Amino acid sequence: MEEKTTKTNNVKKYQLTGKRFGRGAVDSGLTHECGVFGAIATEWPTQIDIAQTVCLGLVALQHRGQESAGIVTSEGNCNKNFHIHKGMGMINNIFTDETIKKLKGNLGIGHTRYSTSAASEEVNCQPFVVHTIHGAIALAHNGELVNCDSLRNDVLGRGVGLSTYSDSELITQSLCVNPPVNEVNGPDWPARIRHLMKLTPLSYSLVIMMKDKIYGVRDPFGNRPLCLGRIVPLESSTRKANGLTNGNANSQEADGYVISSESCGFLSIGARYVREVLPGEIVEISRDGIRTVDIVERPNGKDRQAFCIFEYVYFARSDSIFEGQMVYSVRMQCGKQLAREAFIEADIVSSVPESGTAAAHGFSRESNIAFAEVLCKNRYVGRTFIQPSTRLRQLGVAKKFGALSENVAGKRLILIDDSIVRGNTIGPIIKLLRDAGAKEVHIRIASPPLLYPCYMGINIPTREELIGNKLNPEELAKQINADSLAYLSVDGLVRAVRTNLQTDNPKTIGHCTACLTGEYPIELDW
Ligand SMILES: O=P(O)(O)OC[C@H]1O[C@H](OP(=O)(O)OP(=O)(O)O)[C@H](O)[C@@H]1O
Ligand SMILES: NC(=O)CC[C@H](N)C(=O)O
Numbered sequence: 001m002e003e004k005t006t007k008t009n010n011v012k013k014y015q016l017t018g019k020r021f022g023r024g025a026v027d028s029g030l031t032h033e034c035g036v037f038g039a040i041a042t043e044w045p046t047q048i049d050i051a052q053t054v055c056l057g058l059v060a061l062q063h064r065g066q067e068s069a070g071i072v073t074s075e076g077n078c079n080k081n082f083h084i085h086k087g088m089g090m091i092n093n094i095f096t097d098e099t100i101k102k103l104k105g106n107l108g109i110g111h112t113r114y115s116t117s118a119a120s121e122e123v124n125c126q127p128f129v130v131h132t133i134h135g136a137i138a139l140a141h142n143g144e145l146v147n148c149d150s151l152r153n154d155v156l157g158r159g160v161g162l163s164t165y166s167d168s169e170l171i172t173q174s175l176c177v178n179p180p181v182n183e184v185n186g187p188d189w190p191a192r193i194r195h196l197m198k199l200t201p202l203s204y205s206l207v208i209m210m211k212d213k214i215y216g217v218r219d220p221f222g223n224r225p226l227c228l229g230r231i232v233p234l235e236s237s238t239r240k241a242n243g244l245t246n247g248n249a250n251s252q253e254a255d256g257y258v259i260s261s262e263s264c265g266f267l268s269i270g271a272r273y274v275r276e277v278l279p280g281e282i283v284e285i286s287r288d289g290i291r292t293v294d295i296v297e298r299p300n301g302k303d304r305q306a307f308c309i310f311e312y313v314y315f316a317r318s319d320s321i322f323e324g325q326m327v328y329s330v331r332m333q334c335g336k337q338l339a340r341e342a343f344i345e346a347d348i349v350s351s352v353p354e355s356g357t358a359a360a361h362g363f364s365r366e367s368n369i370a371f372a373e374v375l376c377k378n379r380y381v382g383r384t385f386i387q388p389s390t391r392l393r394q395l396g397v398a399k400k401f402g403a404l405s406e407n408v409a410g411k412r413l414i415l416i417d418d419s420i421v422r423g424n425t426i427g428p429i430i431k432l433l434r435d436a437g438a439k440e441v442h443i444r445i446a447s448p449p450l451l452y453p454c455y456m457g458i459n460i461p462t463r464e465e466l467i468g469n470k471l472n473p474e475e476l477a478k479q480i481n482a483d484s485l486a487y488l489s490v491d492g493l494v495r496a497v498r499t500n501l502q503t504d505n506p507k508t509i510g511h512c513t514a515c516l517t518g519e520y521p522i523e524l525d526w
């Protein structure tokens, strides 16, 4: 596809990227995104093991990407002293005690990847590191650039060679070759970041490490999450645990600061949640603290943010906090809303573990039908699985789940899952439950049907592969042998997400629902 950015009636349209080089073969579900993490100590040399902290931070983000990972650290004094370790696979297999020991530093960033714009290969592992005349930079990215190809042509047109098809390498190089207006080639990195954000509005959450500081950047729509934390001094966290201090939540005491895609890992590394990075915000995190450098506006006068609603539905870990609310609580609200929209008489409410469970509890509370577990999940089988034949694929679900037959036999049950994508998971589960003696199985889905592709970092199958485009709820129920099937409405999902949302400016509240409605956050040229 020929890439260009067009302007009609002063509205800039972004020509979509035609080819995608990543995206492995997956048979069920949505494939995820990436996790970014950064940490910096306040006292140098630090007693905090920065590499270990980043590694634990990444382990907490493992659900966001399982293909490869990397950590880059800096001792803070010398540009040449970046220590790098990257590899393919899961974090615990890539980082051993020995590799962690070599990653000396007072600050560091890390990445765990699910590929979107370039193949799942070692060369595309992040963070990317480049050395410039203004020092080294390391960059980790969650998201996908909607106008990747036009930006690529721009960078290549300046005589810069790119070594991969990764949009994250492209961001890194684009920062290096695009000095801000009125500056020939200076070291003003915030101005370069601002400039990049004007060139590309979606989608990225970035952590960018320089010799002695880290920049956190969230795209102007806030499409992907990013938040900040404070590493609590060991003494006060121990004293608090022992009840010796009231642990003043407003205390600014910090042994360091962290930045992360999600807050779920903060407590386990001795950090406390501070706040989200705002849409369009550039934050500078140094040993002196966290400082807002700038907030870049959304293009074309758009007043609404476009935070990915599927972070709430499925991607994020339930103990993470977005927009002032815990993901688990939002999932419960979705279940409650679903009970209001699609109640049916039954003996028990249950869930497809793990991500359907919070919604099932919400459904149970709202409907006054008792919750009971009916499926036991094999924890050694991953979120998605690839099998070479249809028979093995179908058995894949059986491999992943077992039926708790004593809870199921003779019962009319309502089974909640968070989403249906290709429709491969739910049918075999119903068969499993019927084989275990279920009398009736009513499927309730805590999100609307997926109908459109995502261009912002999530691997949603093509329109033809999405079961929601092929079968209506009645037809799907018949195909999977359910007694009934109903989805949560788009309005119901949005209402559930916004029930307890906290904001200083209600006028800017907004969520991307493009894969459900076809309404993308910006004007796209197809
Ligand atoms: O309609 P399908 O294409 O089969 O996909 C839908 C399923 O995929 C996801 O689960 P997944 O197994 O990926 O992860 P989970 O164990 O975290 O729920 C999602 O929670 C649904 O259960
Ligand atoms: N899932 C993501 O956020 C991927 C980041 C980047 N587009 C890559 O492919 O590496």
Ligand code: SF4
Pocket: 223, 308, 309, 310, 311, 453, 454, 455, 456, 457, 458, 512, 513, 514, 515, 516
């Ligand atoms: S299209 Fe769907 S998955 Fe993609 S960012 Fe929007 S809500 Fe999220």
Ligand SMILES: [Mg+2]
Pocket: 352, 353, 354, 355, 356, 417, 418
């Ligand atoms: Mg699931």
